[in-house]
Structures are given as C-alpha cells and as structure tokens.
Amino acid sequence: MYKNVKVVAFDADDTLWVNETYFREAEHEFAKLLCSFETENKIDQELFQTEIRNLEMYGYGIKGFVLSMIECALELSNKDVQGQVIEKILDIGKEMLTKPIDLLDGVEKVLSSLHGKYRLIVATKGDLLDQERKLEKSGLLKYFHHIEVMSEKKEGDYKKLLSHLDIKPDELLMIGNSLKSDVLPLVNIGAEAIHVPFHTTWVHEEVTKQDALNSEYKTIQKITDILEFL
The missing domain is CATH 1.10.150.240 (Putative phosphatase; domain 2)
Structure with a gap:
C-alpha cells in the first residue's frame, strides 16, 4: 500500500x-x-x-x-x-x-525499526523553542533527518513541506493523532496518512464524522501497528 x-x-x-x-x-x-x-x-x-x-x-x-x-x-x-x-x-x-517527556508506548521501537529504511522527519506545530527542547529531552533526535515546526498544518503548509523535501505527495506518509491536522490535509493533497488516536483531543482539533467520511486513511490503535505496513 x-x-x-x-x-x-x-x-x-x-x-x-x-x-x-x-x-x-x-x-x-x-x-x-x-x-x-x-x-x-x-x-x-x-x-x-x-x-x-x-x-x-x-x-x-x-x-x-x-x-x-x-x-x-x-x-x-x-x-x-x-x-x-x-x-x-x-x-x-x-x-x-518543565514537565518530563513521557514517550508513548512503542515509539522508540518504531523509530529504530524504520530508521535507515525511510527518511524520518518530525512535522509538528507549536512554539519553536518548546518543541526543540522537548525533542532534545526525548532522546529521539538521532532518528530524524529533519525537524519541521509549523505555525499551521493545513494543505498549503504540507505542500511547502513537500517542496522543501523535494518529493511527490505519494512519497510522504504522515503519522499523527489529529485527524484535522495530521490526516485529512495530507489525504486532500494526495499524500498518505495514518491516524493513531490519543485518548485526549483538544476541542479545536476535533472534526465531524462528515468531514472524515470520504477520506481514505488508515486508523491504528497503537503506533507499533504501523510496522505491519512498513
């Protein structure tokens, strides 16, 4: 796939x-x-x-x-x-x-398994200094080829990322917990996306069932499940 x-x-x-x-x-x-x-x-x-x-x-x-x-x-x-x-x-x-970085179960296993097989990047939004601090404290930086801290995660923002990475839409797979930010914009521009739900979602990141109804993407229950496809 x-x-x-x-x-x-x-x-x-x-x-x-x-x-x-x-x-x-x-x-x-x-x-x-x-x-x-x-x-x-x-x-x-x-x-x-x-x-x-x-x-x-x-x-x-x-x-x-x-x-x-x-x-x-x-x-x-x-x-x-x-x-x-x-x-x-x-x-x-x-x-x-100053909260400690609490990695979700299986994250390091997934990154170490995929490292070397694909170019791995972080595509996140938020405060640049804070996200850089969290990545540094996480111990995960060694796995990533590129870090992209975005002010927004809409279709136009992902198109700019594709241009920066010099790849076609179907050569990018995005993995994230937000349908609004990490999945639907990718599907809309022809890229791949996998949804990994988190038990708590900010109201601003929620989407209606109708918004997600006609979009093709895969939902998994835990991040290690992506190793079945990659």
Missing part, C-alpha cells in the same frame, strides 16, 4: 509523547484559581474562546496558552484579579514547560 513512500513524518505532541493531558490539568488548576468568579464549566468555555481568538497572534503552544489564561482571568474578574493569581498562572505555565 505504501510502496512509493520515501519519507515518514511523525507528529510530535500526543503521537511521540504525552502533551494534551498536561493542558487539561492546567485548565483545571486555572479554574480553581478563578472559582470565586465563575463555574469551572464557564471558565473552560471562556478560556477556549480566548485561545481561539488569540491563535492568529500567538500561535500554538504553552506560552500563548499562558497569555490567554491571563487575559481570560482579567476578563472574568472584570480586571479585579489579584497579582498573586497572575503569579500562580505564570507558575502553571512554567511547570508545563
């Missing part, structure tokens, strides 16, 4: 290592800080809306998330939030940035 594939690209967060779980924990801590102003459900909704509004300015990643938490705290409190709360929000962000 993947006979033309020359480059295998891996998403990073929640494909190679745990990430989204830390955001859910941070959101819960944030809600506890502001519980005197609103319910946790309302705080979650307001924070999400603030994040989406700020995406174009801050992009993806922990630093933009922290700035959105501060902005949200000011709005929910009508600018009455105490400096100590802002300080605790900053501490939440710093703790996220």
Whole structure:
C-alpha cells in the first residue's frame, strides 16, 4: 500500500509523547484559581474562546496558552484579579514547560525499526523553542533527518513541506493523532496518512464524522501497528 513512500513524518505532541493531558490539568488548576468568579464549566468555555481568538497572534503552544489564561482571568474578574493569581498562572505555565517527556508506548521501537529504511522527519506545530527542547529531552533526535515546526498544518503548509523535501505527495506518509491536522490535509493533497488516536483531543482539533467520511486513511490503535505496513 505504501510502496512509493520515501519519507515518514511523525507528529510530535500526543503521537511521540504525552502533551494534551498536561493542558487539561492546567485548565483545571486555572479554574480553581478563578472559582470565586465563575463555574469551572464557564471558565473552560471562556478560556477556549480566548485561545481561539488569540491563535492568529500567538500561535500554538504553552506560552500563548499562558497569555490567554491571563487575559481570560482579567476578563472574568472584570480586571479585579489579584497579582498573586497572575503569579500562580505564570507558575502553571512554567511547570508545563518543565514537565518530563513521557514517550508513548512503542515509539522508540518504531523509530529504530524504520530508521535507515525511510527518511524520518518530525512535522509538528507549536512554539519553536518548546518543541526543540522537548525533542532534545526525548532522546529521539538521532532518528530524524529533519525537524519541521509549523505555525499551521493545513494543505498549503504540507505542500511547502513537500517542496522543501523535494518529493511527490505519494512519497510522504504522515503519522499523527489529529485527524484535522495530521490526516485529512495530507489525504486532500494526495499524500498518505495514518491516524493513531490519543485518548485526549483538544476541542479545536476535533472534526465531524462528515468531514472524515470520504477520506481514505488508515486508523491504528497503537503506533507499533504501523510496522505491519512498513
């Protein structure tokens, strides 16, 4: 099925290592800080809306998330939030940035098996400094030919990546946990994609069943399953 594939690209967060779980924990801590102003459900909704509004300015990643938490705290409190709360929000962000890298089961086995057979790359989005730090701490850098940290993962962004790698669409296989970012854009440009679901998905990355209905891609339950096809 993947006979033309020359480059295998891996998403990073929640494909190679745990990430989204830390955001859910941070959101819960944030809600506890502001519980005197609103319910946790309302705080979650307001924070999400603030994040989406700020995406174009801050992009993806922990630093933009922290700035959105501060902005949200000011709005929910009508600018009455105490400096100590802002300080605790900053501490939440710093703790996220220093989390250990928890590799998902089977990741290193897959990379070591494919290394040398294909050009392996990372194609992820987020904050450049943070993603570089995580890759360094992960111990996985030795497996990768190229690291691409993208501001977005849409069809146009992947076409630029294909041009940079000097390969045809069907020579690229993308592996990731997000249908919206790692699978559907690839299928739409004629590349290959394998979906490896993670138990937690950010609402912004969810797609409707209709969006995914007519797209041809493979879904596997664990990353080691790709070794059956490659």
